Amino acid sequence: MTGDWLAIDALSGQGWQMRGAEVQRAFALDGGALPDLPIVACGIGGVPAMPVPTIPLHLAAGAQQKLLAPLIQSDTGAVTMGHEARIIGWLRAAGDWDGAICLCHSRTIWAHVSAGEVIGLRASLTGEISDFLADGQGEGGDFDAAVADGYARPEQLLSRLATTSGRAAQQGLLIGADLAGAKHWWLGQDIVVIGPRADAYARALAQLGASPRTAPDDATTLAGLIAAAGR
DSSP states (O other): OOSEEEEEETTTTEEEEEETTEEEEEEEOSSOOOOSSOEEEESOTTSOOEESSBOSOOEEEOSSEEEEOOEEOTTTOOBOSSHHHHHHHHHHHHOSOOEEEEEESSSEEEEEEETTEEEEEEEEOHHHHHHHHHTTOOSOSOHHHHHHHHHHOGGGHHHHHHTOOSHHHHHHHHHHHHHHHTHHHHTTSOEEEESTTHHHHHHHHHHTTOOOEEEOHHHHHHHHHHHHHTO
16 A cells, blocks of 8 residues: 555554555554544454465455454464464565464464465463463562473463462463473474563573574564555
8 A cells, every 4th residue: 555544453452554654653442433544454353264274464355444364273273363464574574484483462373384374373372361360469470480380290280370379470380381282383493472472482482492583563563464555
């Protein structure tokens, strides 16, 4: 798009008013009226999902809108809802890249990418559970020790959560157990972590011997929406 348009990320509740590829202003999706401009959006419900393996950029287009289609792993039901914009944005920046993308929002999505296609998806509720348990908790606890504990004994996760206090320790247990379950998704892979929990996941992965990179969530999402706008 060369004129004014709106980039909308329903996953994070963020929007940008654009002119071509340039940001004019950022705004929160707070239920207020949007300007009457063409829209390119991700994370919108009701768009049919595209099964993997597939390229990540599929659009449901109308007169005034382009909606990114979610991606789905048909045998498990793991599905993206806005995460696909981050995948597109990362691949736009990284070029010819193969590896594992960890998208850690309220749900954690692992995406395996090869030759420009998403070839597999895995989903977990790590973020949602962490947010639920954090209510009323202090910040304390040893994150690194909890990651090691959760990774070594994922089958004891529920029992350990019942006797652990402090947001850092609880998050460490959850991420450690999540990484144990997802081990074959990231072990030996080139890894990039994107999302509001990127620093925590990257720290845990590094503790387990991986060498993850992180990418900024908003900028990577916007890059994906700009790529979609150009289709």
